[in-house]
Amino acid sequence: MPLEPLVCARTATRVSSVLHRDVKQFGKQHLFDGSEETCWNSDQGTSQWVTLDFPQPVKVSQLHIQFQGGFSSRLCLLEGCRTGEELVKISELYPQDSHAMQISFPRMIPGAGFQLEETVLDKLRITFESSTDFFGRIVVYHLGVLGERL
Numbered sequence: 001m002p003l004e005p006l007v008c009a010r011t012a013t014r015v016s017s018v019l020h021r022d023v024k025q026f027g028k029q030h031l032f033d034g035s036e037e038t039c040w041n042s043d044q045g046t047s048q049w050v051t052l053d054f055p056q057p058v059k060v061s062q063l064h065i066q067f068q069g070g071f072s073s074r075l076c077l078l079e080g081c082r083t084g085e086e087l088v089k090i091s092e093l094y095p096q097d098s099h100a101m102q103i104s105f106p107r108m109i110p111g112a113g114f115q116l117e118e119t120v121l122d123k124l125r126i127t128f129e130s131s132t133d134f135f136g137r138i139v140v141y142h143l144g145v146l147g148e149r150l
Contacts, residue, residue, distance in 0.1 A: 003061055003146040007032050012053040017043035019137065031143040039068065040143075042128075044135035048073075049127040050143065057082065057150040059120045063104040064144030065095065071139035072097045073128035080121035090119050097132045101142065120150065 007013070015028045019041040026041035031050065042048040060080070067073070072095055079087040093116065095102050104116035124145065128138045 004148065006054060006058045006060065006145045006147050006149065007052060007143075008055070010055040014051045014053075015040060015042065016048045016050075017045065019043050031140055034142075036141060039139050039141045041071075042136075042138040044133075044137050046131075046136050047127060047129060048131070048136070048138045049125055050140075051123065051125045052145065053123050054121075057120055057122050058145075059118060059148045059150060060116070060124060060145055061118050061147040062144075063093070063116050063126075064101060064142065064146065065140060066101045066142040067095065067097070067099065068139035068141065069097055069099040071131065071133045071137050073131055073138055075129040077127040077129055078116070079125045079127070080119055081123050082120070083122045087123070087125055090121075091117055099141075118147070 013028050019026045026039065028040055030038035031040045074094065076093040076095060078090040078093065080090050081087045093104065131138055
């Protein structure tokens, strides 16, 4: 079965912050709009995050993320849970400080991205533990969560 995008209009999305609270220009809606001209830009500070509450259980198989070089995360902590449960660690990702699209794979393929274990969940949190930016800002042009709706 081919992977499908799991984020839809009914997916509740929250972010830790938005640069200068300018939601129109830098808000969370730009994570999924498919435009190379827009982005989510966090405000400064450590440990920025994005939380997705899916309208139904999903099996997450792949993560696609495109940072702005110089404003990427050195370490991404993925946590997830089913409805009514506490978030638990799924995996740690070590993205490159690059503007290139980075893709996770179920097993590590040298030079091809980073590893993500398939997980069934209703809620996913991606925490950007440390930024390559001195002030802790994170800039994401594209975030794709792919898998299967259950």
